[in-house]
Each structure stands twice: as structure tokens, then as C-alpha cells.
Amino acid sequence: MSNIEKQIEVERDNARKECDINGANSAECAAAWDVVEELQAEAAHQRESSKPKNNFEKYCDDNPDALECRVYDD
Template structure:
């Protein structure tokens, strides 16, 4: 399990503990907001696309002809 997954699980457990059965504690909403923020961060991290083979090659060989960028 990744670090962010562990944090989400910890915050989720904390929110359940803080909210109790009736959920009337004022801290309840803040606890669930923390869970939501971590879930949004995880979703954002999953959206980053992996580099293709040309991008990896250009990272390793920035002076190669294939990697030149021309301004117009």
C-alpha cells in the first residue's frame, strides 16, 4: 500500500472515530474534508501520464537530433 493510501485509511478511521454514531461533533466535517483532500491528491497523482520512449530518450540525450525543438 502506498503512503497516500495509508494516510487516507488513517484519516478515514479518524473521521469515523470523531463523527461517532450521530455525526453531530463540529469536527466531523473537517475530518471528512481531510479524507476528501487526500483522495483528490491521489486522483491527481494517477492522472500524470507516463513518458513515452521518445520522451525518455530525450531526457537521457537532450542533444540528439530527434530531440531538437525549433522555435517558429
């Protein structure tokens, strides 16, 4: 288990305790779960950034104006 995953577990336990002590609708409970969500988002970001790029992604990084690399927003 990575360091961030351990921290997520610790903060998840902390959030449960905060909610038990202060109530599920308290500001302390919400803040504790916000910490868990932020850590989970960071873990997801780290997993995504550690994924190696394929040849097409490398090509588009080098040639962002290439026709096949354009991204259109709907």
C-alpha cells in the same frame, strides 16, 4: 499500498471516530471528512500526472495552436 493510501485509511478511521464521538452533524466530523476528501483528491491527481502521455498529447504540448489541438468551451 502507497504512502498516501495508508494516510487516507488512517484519516478515514479518524473521521469515523470523530463522528462517533461528536456526532455526524458536528463541525469536527465535517472537518475530518474534508481531510479525507483532500487526500483522495491528491491521490487522484498523482495517479493522473503519473500516466504517460500519448503521441497526440505530446504533439499538442509542442504545438498548442495546431488546429487539431484546439479546445472549444461550450
